[in-house]
Amino acid sequence: xxxxxxxxxxxxxxxxxxxxxxxxxxxxxxxxxxxxxxxxxxxxxxxxxxxxxxxxxxxxxxxxxxxxxxxxxxxxxxxxxxxxxxxxxxxxxxxxxxxxxxxxxxxxxxxxxxxxxxxxxxxxxxxxxxxxxxxxxxxxxxxxxxxxxxxxxxxxxxxxxxxxxxxxxxxxxxxxxxxxxxxxxxxxxxxxxxxxxxxxxxxxxxxxxxxxxxxxxxxxxxxxxxxxxxxxxxxxxxxxxxxxxxxxxxxxxxxxxxxxxxxxxxxxxxx
Numbered sequence: 001x002x003x004x005x006x007x008x009x010x011x012x013x014x015x016x017x018x019x020x021x022x023x024x025x026x027x028x029x030x031x032x033x034x035x036x037x038x039x040x041x042x043x044x045x046x047x048x049x050x051x052x053x054x055x056x057x058x059x060x061x062x063x064x065x066x067x068x069x070x071x072x073x074x075x076x077x078x079x080x081x082x083x084x085x086x087x088x089x090x091x092x093x094x095x096x097x098x099x100x101x102x103x104x105x106x107x108x109x110x111x112x113x114x115x116x117x118x119x120x121x122x123x124x125x126x127x128x129x130x131x132x133x134x135x136x137x138x139x140x141x142x143x144x145x146x147x148x149x150x151x152x153x154x155x156x157x158x159x160x161x162x163x164x165x166x167x168x169x170x171x172x173x174x175x176x177x178x179x180x181x182x183x184x185x186x187x188x189x190x191x192x193x194x195x196x197x198x199x200x201x202x203x204x205x206x207x208x209x210x211x212x213x214x215x216x217x218x219x220x221x222x223x224x225x226x227x228x229x230x231x232x233x234x235x236x237x238x239x240x241x242x243x244x245x246x247x248x249x250x251x252x253x254x255x256x257x258x259x260x261x262x263x264x265x266x267x268x269x270x271x
Contacts, residue, residue: 001040119226128205131185147184161189168244240266
């Protein structure tokens with residue numbers, strides 16, 4: 001028999017780890033001295049310990065390792081567990097590869113412009129939300145405020161509770177100088193009866209490429225350009241109408257330079 005210290009040196013495993021493996025039943029010593037408490041092992045336990053270390057290096061938890069080393073576990077269960085771990089590792093690699101691409105894009109931009117980017121573009125998941133909405137074709141983007149003038153009175157009249165910032169949805173697939181298809185959506189707590197052009201419906205959620213614009217609406221085009229560049233550089237494509245989320249009420253007295261607007265584009269990976 002081998003004392004725990006010597007077994008630790010042979011296996012290159014810490015005494016602390018061996019004691020913990022004993023506590024959880026993963027690798028029990030063949031003997032524990034009743035007077036000194038010393039743990040003793042046999043050489044033929046090394047293969048099991050080596051397997052534990054190998055499985056741990058693969059990223060398996062000690063609980064998963066215990067299941068794999070159970071003599072009664074079926075081959076089908078072992079394969080299922082290993083395939084699940086394989087899928088998890090592959091997903092992590094894809095996530096890290098995505099992060100690497102973002103770092104490289106930042107590097108290129110900082111090296112080219114000699115400063116930090118004006119806009120940070122991120123991917124975010126947006127949940128579906130119930131909205132009170134009005135959608136119209138208007139003469140131009142400057143007419144968007146007219147939708148507030150029609151929708152807000154009905155919101156107050158209906159007694160509906162608004163539970164989030166207003167959202168502008170722009171349905172045209174490209175920039176248009178006239179007859180612009182625009183929608184104003186107000187998140188509400190409960191269903192509201194429809195009336196004419198005003199409807200209550202579910203605004204779809206999804207994965208969004210998003211950035212924050214601070215300043216006047218007249219300068220928001222720079223934020224759109226930043227998002228579109230990011231989408232192209234990172235292998236995504238636009239998958240729906242762009243959105244603007246208005247965190248600042250222009251009538252609140254806040255200076256235009258402090259207005260905060262989020263730009264969102266639904267996206268999916270290019271096929």
